[in-house]
Amino acid sequence: xxxxxxxxxxxxxxxxxxxxxxxxxxxxxxxxxxxxxxxxxxxxxxxxxxxxxxxxxxxxxxxxxxxxxxxxxxxxxxxxxxxxxxxxxxxxxxxxxxxxxxxxxxxxxxxxxxxxxxxxxxxxxxxxxxxxxxxxxxxxxxxxxxxxxxxxxxxxxxxxxxxxxxxxxxxxxxxxxxxxxxxxxxxxxxxxxxxxxxxxxxxxxxxxxxxxxxxxxxxxxxxxxxxxxxxxxxxxxxxxxxxxxxxxxxxxxxxxxxxxxxxxxxxxxxxxxxxxxxxxxxxxxxxxxxxxxxxxxxxxxxxxxxxxxxxxxxxxxxxx
Numbered sequence: 102x103x104x105x106x107x108x109x110x111x112x113x114x115x116x117x118x119x120x121x122x123x124x125x126x127x128x129x130x131x132x133x134x135x136x137x138x139x140x141x142x143x144x145x146x147x148x149x150x151x152x153x154x155x156x157x158x159x160x161x162x163x164x165x166x167x168x169x170x171x172x173x174x175x176x177x178x179x180x181x182x183x184x185x186x187x188x189x190x191x192x193x194x195x196x197x198x199x200x201x202x203x204x205x206x207x208x209x210x211x212x213x214x215x216x217x218x219x220x221x222x223x224x225x226x227x228x229x230x231x232x233x234x235x236x237x238x239x240x241x242x243x244x245x246x247x248x249x250x251x252x253x254x255x256x257x258x259x260x261x262x263x264x265x266x267x268x269x270x271x272x273x274x275x276x277x278x279x280x281x282x283x284x285x286x287x288x289x290x291x292x293x294x295x296x297x298x299x300x301x302x303x304x305x306x307x308x309x310x311x312x313x314x315x316x317x318x319x320x321x322x323x324x325x326x327x328x329x330x331x332x333x334x335x336x337x338x339x340x341x342x343x344x345x346x347x348x349x350x351x352x353x354x355x356x357x358x359x360x361x362x363x364x365x366x367x368x369x370x371x372x373x374x375x376x377x378x379x380x381x382x383x384x385x386x387x388x389x390x391x392x393x394x395x396x397x398x399x400x401x402x403x404x405x406x407x408x409x410x411x412x413x414x415x416x417x418x419x420x421x
Contacts, residue, residue: 120271133302142333146370159404162368165386169204169394177212184216201386210251225255232324234259245283257291277315291319297329309342319355330360340378359392365403
């Protein structure tokens with residue numbers, strides 16, 4: 102797999118040499134045409150998917166789900182049940198793909214790891230004082246190290262939105278670098294921007310490049326804990342960023358929209374965005390994920406309808 106770190110010989114290696122250099126680079130990125138971006142996202146969302154392609158897309162979407170529980174009331178029993186569902190989403194049909202991962206708080210990583218052992222399902226953990234990110238860096242790094250030590254395969258970190266919005270880009274960059282180092286060689290890093298708090302598409306583009314320059318393995322829209330989460334437009338913008346970043350650096354970075362994606366119809370629209378924007382190389386759960394808690398149930402019901410010609414209803418699936 103391509104490395105997520107820029108080599109010393111790469112022409113972009115010096116863009117973060119100072120705060121002023123990083124600001125100059127980020128503000129030198131092309132401005133976002135809001136009307137054009139939202140129009141293209143809406144247009145791609147109208148693409149018609151035929152039955153055979155729909156069956157393929159539903160299975161692909163299932164395989165891309167990070168099945169998530171991030172509640173204060175989470176218990177070991179709930180996490181074990183979530184892990185069992187990730188491993189065998191439809192106990193009546195062994196052809197159903199496993200999900201990509203289960204995503205939990207750091208203190209539940211060991212429980213989740215045991216629940217999915219031997220299945221290939223990854224364990225992701227939110228860290229760095231999720232969801233607000235309001236904690237000293239030492240605390241954030243301890244959060245990451247504990248999750249990795251417990252067996253986390255992936256870390257989902259939140260950026261310091263206050264630092265980013267006040268233009269302290271190098272602080273955000275250095276923090277991502279430090280978290281990446283705390284992940285070691287065993288855990289991939291997803292960097293969450295909380296796009297709903299970044300206010301403008303230009304800021305989302307800048308955050309995307311900042312995260313990738315700092316070594317993110319994935320860039321992720323949202324925590325799912327604010328009013329505005331993943332949208333077709335902000336995800337399209339991030340897909341354009343990873344496409345352009347690979348064209349310049351040779352480094353491939355994944356994308357994870359999270360929050361608000363609840364139906365198969367929504368998921369398929371996002372897969373069309375991936376295919377038409379970044380390309381087929383991203384149509385794999387190593388490079389694209391859905392952060393979701395309720396999406397999987399709708400995918401399973403739609404899958405059952407394609408197989409039998411009838412809806413099984415909500416009782417067919419477990420309530421998470």
